[in-house]
Amino acid sequence: MTVGIEYYVLLSMLLFCIGLFGILTRRNALMFLMSVELMVNAANINLIAFAFYHGNLTGQVLALFVMALAAAEVAIGLGIILVLYRNFRDVDVTVPTTMRW
Amino acid sequence: MSAVTPLQNGDTVLLPERIADLTGLGEFGVAGELLAAFLGAFVIANLMMAMTGVAGPWAKRKITAAFTDRIAVNHLGPAGIFIIVADAVRLLSKENIIPENADRPAYDLAPIVIAGSALLGFAVIPMGSGIHLADPEVGLVFVFAVAGIASIGLVMAGYASGNKYSMLGGLRAVAQNVAYEIPLVVTGMSVVLFAGSLQMGTIVEAQAQPLVDLGVVSIPSWYALVNPFAFVLFLIANFAEVGRNPFDMPEAPAELIAGYQTEYSSVYFVLVYLGEFLHIFLGGAIIATIFLGGPAGPGPAELGIVWFLLKIWAVFLLTQWLRSAIPRVRIDQLIEIGWKGLLVLSFANLALTAAIVGVIA
Amino acid sequence: MMIEILIGVALIGAFATFLAPNRIAGKLAFAISLIPAGLSIWMFSAFDGSGNALLGGDLAFESQAAWITLGAYDITWFVGLDGSSLPLVVLTTILVTLAIVSSWTPIDDRESQFYGLVLFIEANLIGVFAALDFFLWFVFWEAVLIPMYLLIGIWGGPRRKYAAIKFFVYTNVASLLMFGAFIALVFGLGDSVTSFALPEITAAMAAGELGSFYGLGPTTLASAVFVAMFVGFAVKVPIVPFHTWLPDAHVEAPTPASVLLAGVLLKMGTYALLRFNFTMFPTEIIEPFVLPIAAIAVISVIYGAMLALAQTDLKRIVAYSSVSSMGYVILGLIAFTQFGIGGATFQMVSHGLISGLMFMAVGVIYNATHTRMVTDMSGMADRMPVAVGILIAGAFGYMGLPLMSGFAAEFYIFFGAFESTFLEYAPIFTALAMFGIVVVAGYLLFAMQRAVFGPYNLETDYEVGRAPLHDVAPMFVLLGLIIALGVAPELIFEMITDAVDPILDGGEL
Amino acid sequence: MAVVELPEWAALAPVLILAGTALALFVFDSINPRSTNRTVLAGTAAIGSLVALGVAVWFTVAGVGASGLEGFGAIELFDGQLVVDQMALYFMIIVAVVTALVSVASYDYMEGHTYQAEYYSLVMLAATGMATMAAANSLVTILIALELASLPSYALVAILKDNRGSIEAGLKYFLIGALSSAIFVYGISLVYGATGYLQLDAIATQLETGAADGEFAYGGLLGLGILMLIGGFAFKTASVPFHFWAPEAYEGAPAPIAAFLSSASKAAGFVIAFRVFTTAFPLDATSALIGVDWTLAFVILAIVTMTVGNFAAATQQNVKRMLAYSSIGHAGYALIGLAGLGAGSELVMGAAMMHLLVYGFMNTGAFLFVALAEHWGVGRTFEDYNGLGQRAPVACFALVIFMFSLAGIPPLGGFWSKYFLFTGAIEAGLLVVAAALIVNSALSLYYYSRLVKAVWFEEPPAARDSLGQPTGLYAAIVFAAVMTVVLLPGFGPVVETALDAAAAMIA
Amino acid sequence: MNDWIAIGALALVGLLIPLGMMAVSYLLRPSVPETSKRATYESGEVPTGGTRIRFNIQYYMVALLFLVFDIETVLLFPWAVVYLDAVESDAVSLFEILAPMVAFVVILLIGLAWAWRNGAVEWAQTTRQVDAEGNRS
Known part of the structure; x- marks a missing residue:
């Protein structure tokens, strides 16, 4: 009762594309973060599926690390978004344009 | 340390298989397996629902009354036991008032999440007498993870209600959960150091080894006895985690009306309320499993479920006892106890345990 | 070790001056610059080399040390002097000393930086003339540009920024072209050379080791490289049509910078032409280009002179006349005769002295009048007899008046060019x-006549008095040298021909 | 050989020292919160990075990681997750140097900032990440090190939390960084899926056997993965197509941080790119499997990056932004190191390494000059810099050195590395790239000399207060300038080290 | 039989029971719509202001701190699982097993100490504390 590896890859690619789509269309910084998380988790699905497929644990271990890194990234990101809100009164990523040329 | 071989699936007979064997569903292949699993799940879920049913409307009142020297429910049935049915009917047939500011899908989902997450946690708990739904290798992590989902339910409830008090209650719930989750998990980890596995079955089995053999009486190596420090830490963290006294900040009626459940009524309220009790029992089940030897106890193995329920109820009793005996801490004290006290202590415990395990081996 | 000492003294001096307080910077720089000047004169007297540096001659003051190894190629610190480079080194050190002295009056702002840069230029100029490793040479070559860029840009006249950038861009693009071409040449030589030492490359070229490079056959490659390098150096010289940066740079540069620019920097170009294009390449590569080069040389001579004729700015006149003078040098070089090349080299020295003198004289007048316009300064002869006298003497030098070095130089060049068999x-x-x-005679006389004689008509009557001694003394030194070389050209000409002859032998003429 | 016998893990000493310094700063701040004792904090950071530098140099000289009779061979740690070889040490040196310069310069620049200790410890943490990147030998460690370098950097860019520019810069840097790291992770997962390994040499072995017996079925997956990995590198090195963040981030960030990011972070990005593409994806096997020669991607990236960077730089009015774009241009130059790998010669990659070292001095110096200008408060555009040379000749002279070195003019260190890149490109047969290098260098001269012109030639605005001479900034700038110059005569050891390291990687 | 099938089944049951209860309640309960019923409950007073209130920044600090430590426990669990086996096998010394974890935890504790000292887990600050803070910097 094993599911073929290609389905996992398809799933993860779908997730990745959803994330990418979110990044391209959303202007809210929080939404952007969430979309990025989707992309990272797509990678995690891949890693775990492939780890199972290849029969080694490397992928799973990396998936753990990736989760940790994603969490750290979110922590930093939220901090930045917080100061962003404090300075610009908005979390729309297109609002800060003090440096456009 | 004696060699504890991690159990492989099939070493113990799990509930679904038992059902499959009994009913002959095993012959129907995957569909039969699914059906058997479903039946097993149904049994366990109903067992737990029944227990909360007993605990919520009846036992809680009785215990509190006993502590405060009152009588409490006593009209319906022996010792008022039928209040359970009456309350159930009463609550289910009440009008469901949904506040106008509610954020609808989240508002409706929150009770389901709160109740469902607690139920799901019981999947990996070995309750003895063959009542054990599943025994995955990552059981302990699974149960922590599933129990953690409740915070999402709480914050959803608090946020979606559109009420300031609910919002604060939800936030407090999260702050509290996150503050005590780590001591909880880290202390749980010190058990893993002893057992060398995350599988619930293995952890229980490891506790069956005799700690001290006094000839007639053999004291089992329950981790509560082996590592009482960890046990106490875990107990405290667990109370905070399930939001009981003295850590019942999220709903603190005196401050926040009823916290995140302020705006809930009718069946939604029932679900939230039951969910909380389920969580208390889940916490008790975890404690029982990883510190109190699970279903172990004197007598034949078939009595496992009895011993197990007894242990859960003991923990429940303790929560109610504390509810009556100890005042609530302030929110700032709560956070500081968590971060500055329990967290550090739990790490100390972990390091100490690791050192002891290492030296013994 | 002598060359290292020269460069080192100048470099350390530059640094010390840069950090010195403005008040004493000028004197300090002068004192420091006396050391290389004195040393180089001693080196001149102690010169014991023979033959051409690139063609296996005996080098004076040679020294070589490992620097960087890049794959198959060694890049070394390799310096040495032969008969054609030593006079230029001496010219450099002397002119720098004199330029420093002549800056005392006009430079009154950020002196320490100014003199620091001048000494820095000196160090690099010595390096350019002494280096015998291509990379080393190129480093010095380019290193001259930055301080000169700053000198023009900071202390220059009203249009200094434009002039500085123009100078910088022209010369840099030219360098890039030349550099790329030379690298292509070395790659084309492939395994036959193991270093960037110029003698080795020359030997390999002579031995016909040139291979193909990126599909270019040996002959094509050599020709292309020859042209590219010629163009690269021509910009520096400069010759028509690459000369347009020169008037701007000269006019806008402060007097001492002009002195160095005309006196030494231009010689870098002609020196490089001599060293690379006309020494390194076999004659059969040069042959197709002889006529065009000669034509360019003659055009430079005449066109430069004509342009000078049309100018009213005294400095611009001198600048254009430099273009003209450099045309002679090219003509002498392409003649490929002993007198031609030797005369060209001699002209380098001679023109360095004369143009330095001219610029100094103009500078002294400018210091007093704050104008360089020929029309404005008429009648100056009365007010500043010494300066004007020297200006006129310089002009005569330019014209090639006998007994002045210009005469000897031009005579050699014409003689050499006339007898050339190489040049059709x-x-x-x-x-x-x-x-x-x-x-040249026409425009100089014309200019002199308009400029210094005639009625005094400076609109604002400045307090024009005698120039201070330290302004005038350098000019006398230069004049002395000019006359000395004019009277006794063999002072350096023998040395030069000694270095030039191997080229001609190698060139099988 | 080495006088002292050290245990194997000691090979990581530079990294450990950097990490230890970061922790020491945290401890200091915990004991003494919100301390503004800048001397102690900046001093600790500077000393820590200098010690790391010293150790790295010592190791290099002693031959740690070097192959051959003299050396000890590459030291593999943690089952080859980390490897300390010459290249690792080489890049640790770059990182440590830049960190030291930045720490010293920050002493003055961050004066009056509330979160002093945080600032320095974040710098040290980022430096630790970068140094680890130099030694990372597996996609796991690479990812972790990359994030360890990136996360503090995001915070550092946005550390001036009341400055809208800084926040905006931090936000943009973070958003693009997060996106690119997501893409990078996905790329890793695809490569892992195609080969089953994350360790670089294991991947290579897998690919080679796969190419040999023709049973490798995941060419497409691998190709896509490699493409995504390139995306991650492009972000870290500020190359096209992930370069958008650079101008904004550098402009908004505190100038020392901009220096740090544009020099050390870029170098670190390149070291993993070098290592991954030389170790994990052997050219022949990989191109046989994915059907395309991956150097082609770098050829295109190199040309586009240097052109985009230089052309954009030429149009800027803001000095910091100009430097930012020029830094993109320089990423393009360094990319030649990967583009030219097809020839199988170590020269071109070695040249890129040399360029990154020199760049570490000259670019850091240039940004620190901007830091100095910001410290003076003279403004940000070219016009605002007018006439600074009259007031601060030493710093402005250093600026001249940096600018002309960046442009690649001979008497300065930048000339060598650019020349080596040029020869390397020619040797690798990339005539187009070499031509692009020349053209772009010529173009870059325009805008670099423009700054020199502003500082030295233009008249200063009428009212300008006298300019202070902050010790730390001056020391850092002068040191960077001296090194930029000294690298010209002293380039020999650099060349040897870089070429040895590159040769060891390619072999 | 796969454990996860059973767990999935329980998840399904865990979903169905609440839904079932909701369905039963839906059939039983009355519906008497009335506007004032649906108003937000604020102790019987007329509700004031919005619900999206500003709350203490400390919630955020704590959340971030949690993120760090939670992830850290995730990374510690694998270590904890193999610890016993590693101790019992003679291949590695106790130090080698213990040291990485201790180093890891120590780094985290430094982080905690830092957060502690910098007031990240300080829930409420009195005016005096805030003043002292101001003087220190």
């Missing part, structure tokens, strides 16, 4: 170039 129609070219002399 040599007499015609020579004659045309000689016609340039007439124009």
